[in-house]
Amino acid sequence: MATELVAKLHQWGVAGPPRPLARSPGRIETVVPGRFEPTPYGPCFVTEACYPVATAQGAIPLATALTLTPVARRILARQAPLELVDATRAVFIDTETTGLAGGTGTYVFLVGLGYFDGPVLRIRQYFMRHPGEEAALLAAVGAHLARYPLWVTFNGKAFDVPLLETRYLCWRRQPAPQPALHLDLLPWARRLWRRRLPSCALASLERHVLGVQRWHDIPSWAIPALYFDYVRRGRAAPLRTVFAHNTYDLLSLVALLGVVGQVLAQPAPYLARVDATALARLYADAGLAPAAARWCAEGLAQVPAAERGTVCRVLAHALRRGGHHEAAAQLWQRLAEEHGPWRLTAYLELAKYHEAQRRDYPAAIRALEAALALLAVARTPPAACQQHQLERRLGRLYARLHQRARP
Numbered sequence: 392m393a394t395e396l397v398a399k400l401h402q403w404g405v406a407g408p409p410r411p412l413a414r415s416p417g418r419i420e421t422v423v424p425g426r427f428e429p430t431p432y433g434p435c436f437v438t439e440a441c442y443p444v445a446t447a448q449g450a451i452p453l454a455t456a457l458t459l460t461p462v463a464r465r466i467l468a469r470q471a472p473l474e475l476v477d478a479t480r481a482v483f484i485d486t487e488t489t490g491l492a493g494g495t496g497t498y499v500f501l502v503g504l505g506y507f508d509g510p511v512l513r514i515r516q517y518f519m520r521h522p523g524e525e526a527a528l529l530a531a532v533g534a535h536l537a538r539y540p541l542w543v544t545f546n547g548k549a550f551d552v553p554l555l556e557t558r559y560l561c562w563r564r565q566p567a568p569q570p571a572l573h574l575d576l577l578p579w580a581r582r583l584w585r586r587r588l589p590s591c592a593l594a595s596l597e598r599h600v601l602g603v604q605r606w607h608d609i610p611s612w613a614i615p616a617l618y619f620d621y622v623r624r625g626r627a628a629p630l631r632t633v634f635a636h637n638t639y640d641l642l643s644l645v646a647l648l649g650v651v652g653q654v655l656a657q658p659a660p661y662l663a664r665v666d667a668t669a670l671a672r673l674y675a676d677a678g679l680a681p682a683a684a685r686w687c688a689e690g691l692a693q694v695p696a697a698e699r700g701t702v703c704r705v706l707a708h709a710l711r712r713g714g715h716h717e718a719a720a721q722l723w724q725r726l727a728e729e730h731g732p733w734r735l736t737a738y739l740e741l742a743k744y745h746e747a748q749r750r751d752y753p754a755a756i757r758a759l760e761a762a763l764a765l766l767a768v769a770r771t772p773p774a775a776c777q778q779h780q781l782e783r784r785l786g787r788l789y790a791r792l793h794q795r796a797r798p
Contacts, residue, residue, distance in 0.1 A: 419520060422627045423634050428517075430534075432526035432564070436518040438634065441511040448646035449602035453512050455649025460656040466677045467574060467655070475541050475572040478648065482506045482539035485640040486551045487633055489615045498522060499558055500618050501633065502532045505641040506539065514641050516634060521622055526562055533559070533568050540571035545593055545644055548575040576644065579651050582669040593643060601646050609636050658683075659690035667694045667702045675709035684710060684718050691725075700726055700733040707740065720744045727761070738762035742784065752792045759785045 425438030674683035
């Protein structure tokens with residue numbers, strides 16, 4: 392038993408230098424074309440492929456990610472500098488691991504990195520043949536990641552990057568690289584498509600948003616077993632599907648960034664397929680409520696009737712906070728004309744607008760009288776305080792109108 396343990400430690404490179412693998416069909420370089428990149432901790436297997444930017448992932452060309460508009464970059468950047476949201480300065484990251492739960496017992500055995508290099512998208516994959524090569528893989532990956540200020544992942548903030556940081560921490564030989572901005576597309580996908588799709592997993596987004604249908608792909612849950620089989624028995628051929636799976640994830644990640652940028656830049660054509668309320672809130676949070684009011688006026692008819700009121704309410708409040716009172720009043724007027732749960736609020740906001748901004752007391756009185764009429768025919772009895780506030784405001788308006796009429 393002790394002899395077998397020592398042999399395993401030597402095979403994995405934990406006890407002494409790793410022994411060279413015997414030349415056999417099980418060698419990974421006979422299955423996936425690549426090279427061994429030298430590092431201070433030994434060689435690391437690397438394979439590389441190039442895809443012209445005109446290549447389409449499903450229905451989306453990869454070049455779409457290079458066309459992020461200033462509006463899309465402003466929304467995606469949040470508080471970060473806008474110049475960071477640039478696909479030419481980004482590295483797209485996807486990992487394959489020995490488990491999906493994470494933790495210190497989970498290894499990252501394949502790291503796929505995609506980046507734009509002139510007219511092509513290069514995908515470079517770093518592979519760990521056995522745990523003894525983990526330090527070499529981390530060194531090679533870290534040197535590459537350090538070149539890019541923007542990292543783009545899918546669920547990377549919760550899984551990929553924390554797991555990589557854990558592996559760097561376990562080795563204690565070099566610090567984990569850190570980006571200036573980490574853009575995780577999963578939260579953005581959830582905000583845009585959560586109410587439209589049954590799932591916001593990458594496979595679901597590929598089918599419904601990108602138009603990608605994978606054939607002969609391996610499920611993520613089966614990948615660790617193939618890697619363990621390779622380490623134990625040297626069976627490299629099944630790993631070809633793992634490399635292909637990782638490549639497809641990266642291509643979809645690039646295409647998804649382009650689609651998110653298109654939706655954020657020109658929402659009107661997509662309002663029937665995305666969550667318009669979430670879009671309105673994103674624009675409002677970015678200080679772009681006037682621009683949102685324009686696309687809302689263009690494409691509000693595409694929004695499901697049950698959501699139109701919420702979209703207009705979110706934008707109207709944002710416009711009022713930003714001092715765009717007239718644009719907000721136009722949205723309130725639209726809500727007042729539709730039969731929905733926001734009519735009462737719309738009439739009240741119109742009354743405030745006519746009284747405070749235009750000093751048009753007759754128009755404010757008409758809006759309040761319409762609100763009181765709604766309360767009178769409401770199916771549920773109104774709250775006493777609500778009716779009292781409306782009547783009190785109406786009385787004050789009548790008094791001001793009377794004072795204005797006096798010589």
